[in-house]
Amino acid sequence: MRGEATRIGDGINRVDGRAKVTGQAKYAAEFEAEGLLHGWVVSSGVAKGKIATLDTSAALAVEGVVHVLTHENRPRLAWFDKSYRDEDAPAGSPFRPLYDDAIVYSGQPVALVVATTLEIARHAASLVRVTYKTEEHETDLAARREKARKARPGKGGYEPPPKPRGNADEALAKAAVKVDAAYESPAEHHNPMEMHATTVVHEPDGALTIYDKTQGVTNTQTYVSNVFGLKPDQVRVISPFVGGAFGSGLRPQYQVFLAVMAAQVLKRSVRVTLTRQQMFTFGYRPATWQRVALGATAEGKLEAVVHEAIGETSRFEDYVEVVVNWSGLLYQCDNARYDYKVAELDVYTPLDMRAPGAVLGLYALESAMDELSYALHMDPLALRLANYTERDQNTDKPFSSKELRACYAQGAARFGWEKRLPTPRAMREGNKLVGWGMATGIWEAMQQKAAARAVLSIDGKLVVGSGTSDIGTGTYTAMTQIAASILGLPIADVTFKLGDTTLPPAPLQGGSWTVASVGTAVKAVCEAVREQVFKLAKKMKGSPLAQASLDEVIFAGGEVRLARDPAQAVSIAAAMRAGEAFTLEEETSTLPQLQEQAKYTRATHSAVFVEVKVDEDLGKVEVTRVVSAIAGGRIVSAKTARSQILGAVVWGIGMALEEETLMDHDLGRFMNHNLAEYHVPVNADVRDIEVIFVPEEDEVVNPLGAKGLGEIGIVGVAAAIANAVFHATGKRVRDLPITLDKLL
The missing domain is CATH 3.30.365.10 (Aldehyde oxidase/xanthine dehydrogenase, molybdopterin binding domain)
Known part of the structure; x- marks a missing residue:
């Protein structure tokens, strides 16, 4: 259709660009909560062995330190009895932070110091004393x-x-x-600009709102639900902006686990941010x-x-x-x-x-x-x-x-x-x-299975959402272009929402399949809305589209027009008003056509x-x-x-x-x-x-x-x-x- 061709493929500016360059875009470590505590990870100093002694007394004596979590005092979790694997996990048993005294790689977390400020947590973490009984390690591929x-x-x-x-x-x-x-x-190592961070907001009813650096909010939600024995509706994961990931955010990294564990133990909101050095202690x-x-x-x-x-x-x-x-x-x-x-x-x-x-x-x-x-x-x-x-x-x-x-x-x-x-x-x-x-x-x-939701308001504003991510690839912009092209709307009248588990589910953002998968869902859901608009436009009294079929019209400039005579048109707002439809909403899930593919x-x-x-x-x-x-x-x-x-x-x-x-x-x-x-x-x-x-x-x-x-x-x-x-x-x-x- 002509309306679609004028949008898809255009080289428009990023729709999220202004938010990023003005600082309005918020990342995982920038969300606040009342009484927020800060966690600092203590990393192991050897590559293989066992923890012989772990002395946290000096850290606990620091004013402002609330707790120090270790393998000796952590709560019992369902995950420690079953190896719950996340969506991107390979075969085997995933690493379980603070599980026991075993050291399986250099830099693994051995304690989490939780304090009222980041500076106090960092200082107290330096006072944690750990000794090890080391074992011979092998880290050389050639050997x-x-x-x-x-x-x-x-x-x-x-x-x-x-x-x-x-x-x-x-x-x-x-x-x-x-x-x-x-x-x-x-x-x-991936080395994105944004370090991995998780802010867990402990809600009054015990539910968790988790702001996480991730390439898949649904994956983090499933992981947290399984590991901590929570229902999915008790865990909301939000990740509107990601400062680069390149694959590092496909799996939930250990700061997610530690932040949620601390929040559950203390019944408080907790943030854990990894340092640049700790960004070298996982995949x-x-x-x-x-x-x-x-x-x-x-x-x-x-x-x-x-x-x-x-x-x-x-x-x-x-x-x-x-x-x-x-x-x-x-x-x-x-x-x-x-x-x-x-x-x-x-x-x-x-x-x-x-x-x-x-x-x-x-x-x-x-x-x-x-x-x-x-x-x-x-x-x-x-x-x-x-x-x-x-x-x-x-x-x-x-x-x-x-x-x-x-x-x-x-x-x-x-x-x-x-x-x-x-x-x-x-x-x-x-x-x-x-x-x-x-x-x-x-x-x-x-292409993967994906879902999207679209809501068109009578004022011509379209909001489309899917629980996908934008790790800097331009997902916001591409999805906005697809949606605008289907309904012939100006880019400024279309809003795309992502990075929230309350939105329809989408796959992890990786493998170059986001546009193919989520884009297909966005296209399908907007086409469903377009069909609703067309039906309302046909039913209007004296409609110039009464005898037309959907493939004989184009959507452009907020109107439904006859392709052979664009002067014969009905505005989207007029069609919705005539049909007493203040909003039109659709939700669609799409699958790859596996048999043909x-x-x-x-x-x-x-x-x-x-x-x-x-x-x-x-x-x-x-x-x-x-x-x-x-x-x-x-x-x-x-x-x-x-x-x-x-x-x-x-x-x-x-x-x-x-x-x-x-x-x-x-x-x-x-x-x-x-x-x-x-x-x-x-x-x-x-x-x-x-x-x-x-x-x-x-x-x-x-x-x-x-x-x-x-x-x-x-x-x-x-x-x-x-x-x-x-x-x-x-x-x-x-x-x-x-x-x-x-x-x-």
């Missing part, structure tokens, strides 16, 4: 690789590696040209070791693909990622074998981080493809085109849509790829070596082109240009979509050149647990980034045709940078990040 094992099934969304096809090892041995290399990536992107072996004909046709990976996990849960599967569906090859194992370490369970699995697996695969191109004396882009596939060989299904060829073509043209000199170290600018590299990206296009592999694709300049004397690497061409289905909100890709590319730069959480294996503790020593890209590191959205239509993925963009923007970036560094220097660095010491 545990030989003991890695198959992962236990259990994590939602995890797909074990596909069965092998053909005989990859035999084909590899016989291949005319081959590459066989190992690639390593370190642990990375993170796991360190991995990968082997990729490729065999090809002299003309560059792939004859064998072998991809093996080992990732780290905790002793108590099996965290798994889809790392190797991508190698079986991205290129045409009849002989392929994959393997994925986990190595148990004395660490906290890793956690999904932007494009989990794919960003690691594609780093190794696309680096190996680049190595193969040099072994073949073949252009890296030409090699990928020579092995292009229209079917997913893992499942023997076609793609629902795939405009990857157009991504290659448009990205290469915009970048100027045809001017690339093939020989390493052949391009330079003064004392700087210039390198050009590229890589392919892929991510799943998924199951016939296809549904994915977002990208092509990333990168220029680096490397100081020949110092080895310093600068990423000076990036072109990212994305085929992501229908773009719902152009401005926020571009921002998603820009942010993801910047993170890719960090992954390739800077980000690394360093473990002291003697202590079993992450050492650079701050933003001074955990390096991330800053303004000076970010130069020219160009984003191309390749037009793509897909009627299978969901009614909107949107595939999601949050994850795809980072996939392939680290590989493209690594490939560019090799082209510039002639030195192949296979362990991230690529730092100057490795180049020198």
Whole structure:
């Protein structure tokens, strides 16, 4: 419809932008309550063992300290008898704070000091004295690789590696040209600007209102209800704004548990905020070791693909990622074998981080493809085109849509790829070596069950709500655009509400499925309201729409108009007034069309082109240009979509050149647990980034045709940078990040 087309896809400003830049947006640690107490977490000083003594007397003697919770005095909870798993929990038994005297990782919470002010709680926490009976720990993935094992099934969304096809090892041995290399990536921490925090308001009737930093209010509500034996209607979770999360908010972190426990014990409102250092004491992107072996004909046709990976996990849960599967569906090859194992370490369970699995697996695969191109004396882009596939060989299904060829073509043209000199170290600018590299990206296009509610008032104001999140991705804006387009209303007349368990339920915000899932529900519920309005407009006395059907009208400018003669119109307000309807309300739940979708592999694709300049004397690497061409289905909100890709590319730069959480294996503790020593890209590191959205239509993925963009923007970036560094220097660095010491 014309009214819809003028809204969806427009590059409007964020509808929540003013609230954020003026400080009106409130985050989890900014909500107040009468008599609010503050909790400060005491973290363990060893990686493995038992608490020998725990002396809280000095802390309790401080004026203003109300209580110190430990494993010795905590209340008995249902959770301590049953391992309640949250919505994003992998197989195993989740970590239970203050359960007993066992220490299972460095930094785990061993006590919570609760006081009348944050400063008092912090000071008193420094007075808690803990001694340990230590045990030998293992935190080094390299040392545990030989003991890695198959992962236990259990994590939602995890797909074990596909069965092998053909005989990859035999084909590899016989291949005319081959590459066989190992690639390593370190642990990375999410480090959003907003630290994890929970404010629990203990209501007079015993119910709890919880302001939490989370990517899923329903998940937190379910978790708290199960763990503390409460009814869901006794637990309201609110999270209107999230200062970044990137996966760190998918699972309820331990500050939620501690804040609720303290509130329940004391019958008071309590806030617990983690410090920046404590942000390094829960989930993170796991360190991995990968082997990729490729065999090809002299003309560059792939004859064998072998991809093996080992990732780290905790002793108590099996965290798994889809790392190797991508190698079986991205290129045409009849002989392929994959393997994925986990190595148990004395660490906290890793956690999904932007494009989990794919960003690691594609780093190794696309680096190996680049190595193969040099072994073949073949252009890296030409090699990928020579092995292009229209079917997913893992499942023997076609793609629902795939405009990857157009991504290659448009990205290469915009970048100027045809001017690339093939020989390493052949391009330079003064004392700087210039390198050009590229890589392919892929991510799943998924849809989940979601619900939404819409209320249209007689004054033309529309309020739509769903219990989803906005972790900075632009959910407020995208949903407002969808709703406005359906009913032809100005953006200013539409309000979208989210982040509250009193709203209809929505899935966790992750996996790039929010627009596809919640957007579909918003579209459906607004269409239901539109149908009500149309029926009222038809019934009006002398209505010019009396003989029209719904598909013969458009909604625009607050009116229902005949498409063939827009002058023949009825205002929405007049139709509602005539029908004595002061408000129109609908609530709808939508599901993916699994039967139809199951016939296809549904994915977002990208092509990333990168220029680096490397100081020949110092080895310093600068990423000076990036072109990212994305085929992501229908773009719902152009401005926020571009921002998603820009942010993801910047993170890719960090992954390739800077980000690394360093473990002291003697202590079993992450050492650079701050933003001074955990390096991330800053303004000076970010130069020219160009984003191309390749037009793509897909009627299978969901009614909107949107595939999601949050994850795809980072996939392939680290590989493209690594490939560019090799082209510039002639030195192949296979362990991230690529730092100057490795180049020198």
